[in-house]
Amino acid sequence: MDALWDPAADSSLRNEIFGFTNYTLLVLVGLVGLILVMRFITMKFAPSVLRTIIRSEAIKSKTVQDSDKALGTAAGAGLAYVLLNAMIEDMERLDSPVLMPDLAASLLPGVLQFVVAIAVVVWAFRLVNIVQDIVMLFDSDDQMDGTEKTLVSALQSTLRFIIVFVGAVFVADSMGFDLTSLIAGLGISGFALALAAKDSISNFFGAITVLLDRPFKVGDWISVGAAEGEVIEINLRTTLIRTSADTIITMPNANLVNTPVENWGKRRWRRWQTQLHLDINADGEAVNTFCERVLKAIEDNPKTLKEDASFCQVSMISATSLDVDVNLYWDVSGSVEEREERAKFIIDIKHIAEELGIDFYDGRVRQQR
Numbered sequence: 394m395d396a397l398w399d400p401a402a403d404s405s406l407r408n409e410i411f412g413f414t415n416y417t418l419l420v421l422v423g424l425v426g427l428i429l430v431m432r433f434i435t436m437k438f439a440p441s442v443l444r445t446i447i448r449s450e451a452i453k454s455k456t457v458q459d460s461d462k463a464l465g466t467a468a469g470a471g472l473a474y475v476l477l478n479a480m481i482e483d484m485e486r487l488d489s490p491v492l493m494p495d496l497a498a499s500l501l502p503g504v505l506q507f508v509v510a511i512a513v514v515v516w517a518f519r520l521v522n523i524v525q526d527i528v529m530l531f532d533s534d535d536q537m538d539g540t541e542k543t544l545v546s547a548l549q550s551t552l553r554f555i556i557v558f559v560g561a562v563f564v565a566d567s568m569g570f571d572l573t574s575l576i577a578g579l580g581i582s583g584f585a586l587a588l589a590a591k592d593s594i595s596n597f598f599g600a601i602t603v604l605l606d607r608p609f610k611v612g613d614w615i616s617v618g619a620a621e622g623e624v625i626e627i628n629l630r631t632t633l634i635r636t637s638a639d640t641i642i643t644m645p646n647a648n649l650v651n652t653p654v655e656n657w658g659k660r661r662w663r664r665w666q667t668q669l670h671l672d673i674n675a676d677g678e679a680v681n682t683f684c685e686r687v688l689k690a691i692e693d694n695p696k697t698l699k700e701d702a703s704f705c706q707v708s709m710i711s712a713t714s715l716d717v718d719v720n721l722y723w724d725v726s727g728s729v730e731e732r733e734e735r736a737k738f739i740i741d742i743k744h745i746a747e748e749l750g751i752d753f754y755d756g757r758v759r760q761q762r
Contacts (some may be wrong), residue, residue, distance in 0.1 A: 402740045412494035417480070419500075420491070426602045428469035435465035463519065467512035474505040499701040506549060507564060513561030521549050523558070527724050603627060613658030614728070617644060662698055663723040663731050669742070670714040672752040680707065680715060680750045691721045696734045716756035 408415050480491045481498050493501075609615050613624050615634070622636035632649060634642040671680060687705040691697050699722040709716040720743075726729045746753065 403485070407490055407756045410490065412492070412497070414490055414492040415444040416490040417493050420480060424473045426534040428466075428473050431469035431472055432462075432465035436461045463512045467516060468507050469507050470512065474509060476521040477502055477505060478629060497640075503568065506566070507568065510560055510563035513557055513563075515566075517560075518553060534545070554629055558684070559642035595598060603646060605624050608649075608654050609656045609658065612657055614657040615657065617649060618652050620644060656726075665723060665731075665735060666718070666720050668708070668717060670754040671717060671746075672754050673710070673712070673714050675715060675751045679751055680717075681750055682751050683745060684717060687719065687742055689721075690738070690741050690745070694721075694738065696724055697721050697731075 410418065413421075433524060458650060462478060481493075481502070483489050483735045484491045484493070484498070502694070511610075532637045603609075609624055611624050614622065617634075620634055622634040622642060624632060624642075625635050626633040628646075630646060632644045632646055634644055636642060671683075684705045684707065688703065690702045691705065692700045697703065705717060705719045707715055708718040723731050723734060725734060
């Protein structure tokens with residue numbers, strides 16, 4: 394092994410070509426082969442390890458599969474970077490077989506470091522989706538509610554920002570930038586940068602305000618100025634809102650701090666008012682019984698509340714109809730459940746009217762004489 398690392402003085406491995414010894418070129422070719430082998434091994438076994446940790450089938454099939462190449466490249470280039478630095482250090486030793494031009498000695502480690510930095514950033518960026526699996530580990534019902542979706546969205550946005558920032562630092566270092574001077578330069582021009590990025594900074598602090606105050610969460614239906622829709626994602630810079638027309642509104646987070654937000658998802662109850670038009674020829678006692686039975690149905694319904702504020706009573710009479718106002722309060726979790734319960738209740742009203750022989754008046758139908 395010593396003979397391999399330190400060939401004899403008259404060995405052809407010590408002959409020079411373009412400032413490299415044959416030995417150095419042979420080792421560099423070996424490092425390229427090592428990168429490929431290490432990349433293959435990592436791509437072969439890393440997904441198996443990750444799939445035992447990750448439960449989500451969607452993340453297994455996409456995120457893990459897409460990230461194995463980046464991880465393999467990072468592992469191979471990282472090992473080659475360590476060995477290359479060992480070679481360069483060995484150049485200081487007397488009679489070392491390693492020899493390369495100064496330009497190569499300063500450039501090659503930077504290239505490998507750049508490849509490692511980019512590969513790690515790509516790998517980490519694609520694995521951000523694992524946050525969802527981590528949150529689900531602490532969930533008891535295996536169903537993500539609005540709060541958990543908001544947490545996942547916020548964590549993913551934060552991690553992406555951190556990954557890009559740290560990756561940019563390592564990339565800058567691999568390209569030979571003096572980070573100390575760079576930071577000092579940023580301090581000198583910080584005021585100008587702050588002015589140029591004031592909107593981004595406002596959006597960032599807007600996101601922090603939204604996450605801390607929690608005026609809404611993912612899944613809530615909100616109104617912000619002229620925009621109205623369901624919150625589907627909260628990022629560091631913007632919040633995405635899906636409207637009733639199935640379009641996406643990208644709302645800067647700064648607007649959410651400076652504009653009143655009406656959150657329909659935080660309603661404790663949902664008021665429903667309607668007016669029933671009964672036939673003017675309906676029997677008065679039957680109409681009175683009808684109102685009593687509708688009110689009793691409201692009170693007995695397990696999905697209503699505030700019985701004292703609910704009512705069903707005649708409000709107006711005209712030449713063609715008796716108008717009955719109905720007011721009740723639904724105790725439901727969302728608009729879908731409200732629509733279902735309202736449909737059931739309307740059918741119950743129809744049945745009550747049929748049992749009492751009461752017809753509904755429809756002004757669109759011409760009366761037969």
